[in-house]
Structures are given as C-alpha cells and as structure tokens.
Amino acid sequence: MKTSKKLFSKITKPLALLLLVSLGCERDISDEAVQATFSTNQFVFSDSFSAGLEYYPFADSKFEAFSVDTEVKYQGTASMRFDVPNEGDRNGAYAGAIFRDDNGGRDLSKYDALTFWAKASKAATINDIGFGQDFGQNKFQVSKRALRLTTNWVKYTIPIPDASKLKQEKGMFWYAEGPENGDGYSFWIDELKFEKLGTIAQPRPSILNGDNISVNTFIGVNINIADLNQTFNLGTGEDISISSAPGYFVFTSSNPSVASVSETGVVEVLSSGNTVITATLGGVEAKGSLTINSIGSFVFAPTPTRDPNNVVSIFSDHYTNTPVDFFNGYWQPYQTTQSADFSIQGDNFLNYTNFNFVGIQFANPTLNLTDKPNLHFNMYIPNSVPSNFDFLVTVVDFGPDRVNGGTDDTRQQLFVRKSPSIVSDSWITVEFSLAAMQNKSNVGLIIFENINFSLLRNFYLDNIYFYKN
Structure with a gap:
C-alpha cells in the first residue's frame, strides 16, 4: 500500500497591529499590571501539529524532508516522517528544520523533559x-x-537543563541529519511532547567539557565559553548528556576588573591580571573553569602591504579570503592540537594550543598557485621560545584528482629552525618560495608540525596568504 503523506509548510499570516491610546488621568500601571501568561500545552505532535506550531526548514536542507505519515505510527492516526536525502540530492544536502510556536511561545516550566517515540528504516544515528x-x-x-535509532519503536528522553528558564519558549523541536555513508533513509517520530517525569536526577553540569583551562591573553580579547553540557540520570540507571545553551548557566568572574563574563558566556578581558571564570546551572556548580592570565595590551601583526591582485589569502582581515574547509582538521588519533582562536577590535587570530601538528585545508576548490608561488604568514609565540624549537611547514598539492592522499600528490617543505630571528612575544614574519614544487595547480593544504621533539605548545597565526613578487 502506498504511504499517504501530507506536506506541511509555513504560511505567512497577516499581522494586525492594535494601537491603544490612553486618555485621561495618569496612573502607575504597576499597581494593576498582570504578568502575561503563556500556553502550557505539552504536545508538539500527536496525530497532528499542536496549535500555533509552524515548520521552518533550514537553508540548503531538503524542504520536502518532513511530512505527516498516516500509515506508519506508534499510536493514534499519524506520525511525523523525515526523509533524509541521498548524498548529492539536488533538492537539498540534508534534512533539518525547526518547529516553532508562533502563538507567542509556551510556558514549559512545569515539565522536565521532551519525550518521543521514534524508529528508522535502518539503524541510524541522528546528528542533532x-x-x-x-x-x-x-x-x-x-x-x-x-541519537541512535533502531528499526523498532523506542521511547527517547531529552531532559530540560533548567525548566524554570522556559517561561516563554518558542522552539518546540529541531533536528539536523545528513546521509549516512552517502545513503539517505527515513525515520519517524510520534507522541512528541513535554512531560514531567519526576525521575530525572543527579544533575552534573559542565563547561569547557569539564576541563580546567588556563589561557594567556590580552586586553580587548573576547573568549566564548564553549562545550557547555548538562548530564542527568534518567532513573533507569542510564546517564544522558545534552549540549546546553549559555542561557541556562550563571557565569561568574572571580575578578571582574580583569575580565567580565556576559550571560551568554562571552568573556571580555579588561585589564592586566588574573581571574577565574566559573559557572552554575540551576544552583549546581558546573565542572570546569577558565583561568584568564591577562598579559596586557596586545601587539597586532604587521599590516600587509601587497597588492590584493597579487595575493590569494587563506586567513587575513586585510584581504578577501578563499573558502577554507577547516583551520584545524583534528586528525585523530595522533593529533593533540586544539584551537582557541580569538579576536581583538575586530581583528581575528588563529591560536593553536597543546600543539603537535595541525592542518589548514582549502580544497573546495583547490588553488592554482602557478603565478603566486610564495607563502607568507605571521607567527607569534607567547612567553618563551622552547630551546629545542623545530618547526616544519608543508604545502600540499592534491594533483589532478584533487584528493588529499592520492597517488598524484606533491609537496614542498620549509624547516624553520631555532635562530636569533625566532623570538617570543613579538610577531615573526615567515616567507618561502614554492618554486621547486613540481605541481602548484591544485594546492589544498598547509600543515604546521613540531619535529625532533620540539616543545612548542602555543602560538598565534595571522595573515596567511600566497603571493607573487
């Protein structure tokens, strides 16, 4: 039997604006003001959309990915069906959307979880x-x-980190999922609703993945507190961790004169000195902290002066940059390098920490550098230069197949050795020619690497570009 489906889409409705004009004597409205209340409707989807709910697909997602299925359901008469496209689908690269309450939002403060039943056409894992x-x-x-799905109906629970915050929440549900191993599939969700389970316990919030991190930084730097999570026990013995927005946390700076922290978790360094950023969620202290060691005013990298027509820029605020796939590929299992990128007064900097090696890839498209066969970058090493400093730069051409690691790759390397010109707390300019590189028409990767057991662990980069003389 053919599955019967109905496609729902957002229909824009005209908004009526009501202008209230008050005439007569003045009075203090706070005496009679009544706090607005919002719907406590727990249902998002149960056979149909709940009142006020609208469907908004993400940009570049497949619009038709969502439908209402009257044949496959957990109970009742219908379920939500999501068709993840195959890789290369011209109608959308992935499936993803939000389901928003457009009636002003809902008061979800009396619930402790979003629950639903789900199954898939094959065993699969939803990205978000x-x-x-x-x-x-x-x-x-x-x-x-x-979130791992099976081919059988299973009930899933996503806890609310702190329900007291959700007095007027509009975002009822969202998801994003792409093809798995290039292939699309379908999954179904039914009885999607907020509940008060009463079994969710043992909250264990964390910031920075629970790590205690210390950074040396400068006045004017803004740092985002990232990797915010909340972990609960579901009452079944199972722990579940969820990524939680900064709005659930209360952030504190031990020395606000050195650095302040906003309610969205953005740290602004204000003066020299030290401070520790911590957080709580629902009154529970979060594991993890950020220690700020502010060195003082920042010295900016030299401003590039080359003609933009003679430059192909990878990373610089002074040129138009080519598309970059990533500035840190996180090549596992051997890479330890982390990124702590920052900006000062609108100028952006790459910051690599716990460094052993790292790659910057720009393969979509690769670059033809036949007429720009030189590499430039500025490097800053804070604190001190290791006595055994030994730094390797490798530029890789992917060859005609434009695939990294293929049989037609070529590369050229520059060894940056310890010398009087390699100094700390000052910008170093590094330039070298690619003239000896056999192929330069499909360049797609720059690799920075510690060699010979060099102990360099932290440095900044700016103004990475190729140029012609």
Missing part, C-alpha cells in the same frame, strides 16, 4: 535533535547529539 532553537536568540537551545 532537541528543542529551543527558534531562529532568534536560541537562548535556551538544547541538543542531543548522535
């Missing part, structure tokens, strides 16, 4: 699924990453 995304501030967004 949750609630709190509304195409606005997304102040209370929650994501359960890597």
Whole structure:
C-alpha cells in the first residue's frame, strides 16, 4: 500500500497591529499590571501539529524532508516522517528544520523533559535533535547529539537543563541529519511532547567539557565559553548528556576588573591580571573553569602591504579570503592540537594550543598557485621560545584528482629552525618560495608540525596568504 503523506509548510499570516491610546488621568500601571501568561500545552505532535506550531526548514536542507505519515505510527492516526536525502540530492544536502510556536511561545516550566517515540528504516544515528532553537536568540537551545535509532519503536528522553528558564519558549523541536555513508533513509517520530517525569536526577553540569583551562591573553580579547553540557540520570540507571545553551548557566568572574563574563558566556578581558571564570546551572556548580592570565595590551601583526591582485589569502582581515574547509582538521588519533582562536577590535587570530601538528585545508576548490608561488604568514609565540624549537611547514598539492592522499600528490617543505630571528612575544614574519614544487595547480593544504621533539605548545597565526613578487 502506498504511504499517504501530507506536506506541511509555513504560511505567512497577516499581522494586525492594535494601537491603544490612553486618555485621561495618569496612573502607575504597576499597581494593576498582570504578568502575561503563556500556553502550557505539552504536545508538539500527536496525530497532528499542536496549535500555533509552524515548520521552518533550514537553508540548503531538503524542504520536502518532513511530512505527516498516516500509515506508519506508534499510536493514534499519524506520525511525523523525515526523509533524509541521498548524498548529492539536488533538492537539498540534508534534512533539518525547526518547529516553532508562533502563538507567542509556551510556558514549559512545569515539565522536565521532551519525550518521543521514534524508529528508522535502518539503524541510524541522528546528528542533532532537541528543542529551543527558534531562529532568534536560541537562548535556551538544547541538543542531543548522535541519537541512535533502531528499526523498532523506542521511547527517547531529552531532559530540560533548567525548566524554570522556559517561561516563554518558542522552539518546540529541531533536528539536523545528513546521509549516512552517502545513503539517505527515513525515520519517524510520534507522541512528541513535554512531560514531567519526576525521575530525572543527579544533575552534573559542565563547561569547557569539564576541563580546567588556563589561557594567556590580552586586553580587548573576547573568549566564548564553549562545550557547555548538562548530564542527568534518567532513573533507569542510564546517564544522558545534552549540549546546553549559555542561557541556562550563571557565569561568574572571580575578578571582574580583569575580565567580565556576559550571560551568554562571552568573556571580555579588561585589564592586566588574573581571574577565574566559573559557572552554575540551576544552583549546581558546573565542572570546569577558565583561568584568564591577562598579559596586557596586545601587539597586532604587521599590516600587509601587497597588492590584493597579487595575493590569494587563506586567513587575513586585510584581504578577501578563499573558502577554507577547516583551520584545524583534528586528525585523530595522533593529533593533540586544539584551537582557541580569538579576536581583538575586530581583528581575528588563529591560536593553536597543546600543539603537535595541525592542518589548514582549502580544497573546495583547490588553488592554482602557478603565478603566486610564495607563502607568507605571521607567527607569534607567547612567553618563551622552547630551546629545542623545530618547526616544519608543508604545502600540499592534491594533483589532478584533487584528493588529499592520492597517488598524484606533491609537496614542498620549509624547516624553520631555532635562530636569533625566532623570538617570543613579538610577531615573526615567515616567507618561502614554492618554486621547486613540481605541481602548484591544485594546492589544498598547509600543515604546521613540531619535529625532533620540539616543545612548542602555543602560538598565534595571522595573515596567511600566497603571493607573487
């Protein structure tokens, strides 16, 4: 039997504006003001959309990925069906959308979880699924990453980190999922609703993945507190961790005169000195902290002076940059390098920490550098240069197949040895020619690497570009 489906889409409705004009004597409205209340409707989808719910697909997603299925359901008469496209589908690269309450939002403060039943056409893992995304501030967004589905109906629970925050929440549900091994598939969700389970316990919030991190930084730097999570026990013995928006946390700086921290978790360094950033969630202290060691005023990298027509820029605020796939490929299992990139007064800098090696890839498209066969970058080493400093730069051409690691790759290397010109707390300019590189028409990768047991662990980069003389 053919599955019967109905496609839902957003229909824009005219908005009526009501202008209230008050005439007569003045009075203090606070005496009679009544706090606005919002719907406590727990249902998102149960056989149909709940009142006020609208469907908004993400940009570049497959619009038709969502439908209502009257044949496959857990109970009742219908379920939500999601068709993840195959790789290369011209109608959309992935499936993803938000389901938003457009009646002003809902009061979800009496619930402790979003629950639903789900199954898939094959065993699969949804990239992201949750609630709190509304195409606005997304102040209370929650994501359960890597949700594993089976071919049988299973009930899933996504806890609310702190329900007292959700007095007027519009983001009822969202998801994002791409093809698995190039192939699309279908999954179904039914009885999607908020519940008060009463079994969710043992909250264990964390910031920075629970690590205690210390950074040396400068006045004017803004640092985002990232990797915010909340972990609960579901009462079944199972722990579940969810990615939680900064809005759920209360951040504190031990020395606000050195660095302040906003309610969205943005640290602004104000003066020289030291401070520790910590957080709580629902009154529970979060594991992890950020120690700020502010050195003082920052010295900016030299301003490039080359003609933009003679430059192909990878990373610089002074040129138009070519598309970059990543500035840190996180090549596992051997890479230890992390990124702590920052900006000062609108100028952006790459910051590599715990460094052993790292790659910057720009393969979509690769670059033809036949007429720009030189590499330039500025490097800053804070504190001190290791006595055994030994730094290797490798530029890789992917060859005609434009694939990294193929049989037609070529590369050229520059060894940057310890010398009087390699100094700390000052910008170093590094330039070298690619003239000896056999092929330069499909360049797609720059690799920076510690060699010979060099102990370089932290440095900044700026103004990475290729040029012609």
